[in-house]
Amino acid sequence: MALPINIEDLLHKQRVESNRIEFKEGWNPTSIYHSICAFANDIDNLGGGYIIIGVAEKNGIAVRPVKGVPEENLDKIQREVLQYNQLIEPVYAPRVSIEEVDGKYLVVIWATAGHNRPYTAPADVNAKLKKPIFYIRYGTSSIEAKGEFLDQLRDMANRVPFDDRGNENISIDDISPLLLKDYLTKIDSRLAKANFATDMERILDQMQLYDGPKEKKSIKNVAAMMFAEHPEKFFPTTQVDIVVFPEGREKNPENFIEVPSILGPVPMMIRRTLDYLRTNIIKERITKPTDDEHSVKVFNYPFQALEEAVVNALYHRDYKEREPVEITIEPNRISILSYSGPDRSISMESLKEANILRSRRYRNRRLGEFLKELDLTEGRATGIPTIQKKLRENGSPKATIETDESRSYFLIDIPARIDFVQDASSIRDTDIEQIRINLSKICPRYVQDMSMSELGFLAICLIRAKKEVSAQEMLEGIDKISYKQKKRKYLEKLLAMGAISMTIPNKPTSKNQKYVLSDIGHDIIHT
Template sequence: MAIPINIEDLLSKQKVESNRIEFKAGWNPSSIYHSICAFANDIDNLGGGYILVGVEEENGVAVRPVKGLEDNQLDKIQREMLQFNTMMDPIYYPRISVEEIDERKILVIWVTSGHNRPYTVPADVTAKLKKPVFYIRYGTSSIEAKGEDLDRLRDMANRVPYDDRGNENIDIDDISPLLVKNHLASVGSKLAKADFTSDMGKILEQMELLDGPKEKRLVKNVAAMMFAERPEKFFPVSRVEIVVFPEGRENNPDNFIEIPAITGPVPMMIRDTLNYLRTNIIKERVIKPANNEKSIKVYNYPFQSLEEAVVNAL
């Protein structure tokens, strides 16, 4: 997988903070997996980091020309990584990319913030006795998390809900400028007056609908749920299914009507679902008391309750 930044910028520590980059002259799996675990835990929410294997360093600066790795080394490292990745708990798969620089090959390990933080990895992935350890970044080093840092790390578990996570399968072009503009106009936002043809990325940024490091911004799941014309492309079961039992489910469970699935962006699904319920499900009965000129209207279901249930569910 190609890395989202120019390799020269990584080597010179441009556009990415230096504490998010590590140079490794050779393949030292235990040390490298300490850093993979630390970057995946991303305790300071910096966006993960990069490990460049085959690059020597001197006082934090990459030595040029790079040392590089042989082809047989690259193959061996990638095979071993498949095994070591499963030793992390939960299992974590960093992205890897072979890059050519200074007429030599290096391996770039791109570690993004993990969605299932916190992670552990054995202190020595090659040892028979594997003790799981939590690692975090402290400056430019990967250290074992202890005390308050460990408590803080554990507190991150399940803290980022699915809809608020970045999704690398969603592009900004998948988001409908019209749907975003209509939403912003409906809530009275000044952003509705922005130029949606050229400023879409900036608009999504201001709406806090992007995630990830600055060199690789990801569109959050919620953006596609709300503003993609076909969110089912990313979320196959994002739909509403309605089943009607004309005689009641308990009275006659075999007699039912299945309504075609309602799909689309969440606001559209809410609207279409409520329109169907209002038109086809809610029935009104008018009672005229004998001693009162005012009629009494009774409904089989209160619309407000259905509305709250549908909106909360979606």
């Protein structure tokens, strides 16, 4: 059986969290079956894990070159796996793959979360009297479940996350071979070399995307979420709706722009949503501090913060809810709303602090696993800290989170960097069309060939020059051309038309030179 993930990613603990990977130097069935049982119980709903036999570790890192498993032992180990599987109760069978690394063979056991939790395994698989024990993962170790952990494990009996359930309405024809092959190619899986015209059923089976007995197996919901061209056929209103309020929802609720709904498999919705935000919403500004030779680049919204928020919304939403992910864009913030809300294991205090949200239960564990392998999400409880960190590094205010007592929704507000909001507010207060009319009347020959966007940039420069500003301060963040080009196109044009004046006119190139509105500039803005 080929793994649905590249073996090197497992050895380097990439795309899969470290607590879901266990290295074993040799074949020790008792210890290994404790971990298989723990991964099958999957108390944290992470999606099970991988045990790699033939690898020594040092401080949690795989020692290379790998030690390997002698070739003559491979068949024996696989036969014993079949034998020891019978000792897990209720019935459970992990997948086994033989991988070649560093010229040696490794045995990889893929133990997914089981559907019939809780499971037990013998304390000693070779003892005559085999005592069944419940095992769980605790950090990077497999331990016996006792007390509160055992109560929680028993409470999870037959509670399978929605994305990991079979769906009789999904047929193999609904799964796109092109999307599936593209995914497997991106993660460098050996399954990408299969014949997708004839082997789709085998590929889905090896990826653990079937549920139920052989005579009546059904495709899991996560297969449609990831690889169906129209997942909304099975999960109505699975889409992203974006609404832009140029003046703000409260200030002018009648003035809004509705972006066409973004549909498709989850990775495609993520990419298309982020493409729209990057192209139409994110603005960049480059400044050069007087005490530092290096330029500083800031944004109205750091892309990484928006990326985490969008991925989180589509990863953690409830696909049984007939509600879209809603993104509302206003001059001072972006709000992302998804249904339903956060798990009750996250306290309201933690939500209010909006620093780190630790959940004991994940709604879509398999979907998260697929997204991690595509590097679209980092892993457990990292989304909100990443958002706050990127906002902090950008000099933006902190994001806030809101939900209700019944946890029916999750709303995150991502504020714009304040100086971008101030510029936007100033421009809104000074009608761009009026400035164009005034420029045409007062300085017609300078603006007759300028576009509306260029007039907008001129307006920003004029507004900034209400008080004394340097050339860098006046031109930062406008137009996507070089600083020299901006000086020639905007600053020098404003000087030529007499709309601004120098504060040190007898020393035009002085490093202390600043610019301020002239009487003509005041007339252009205020007439």
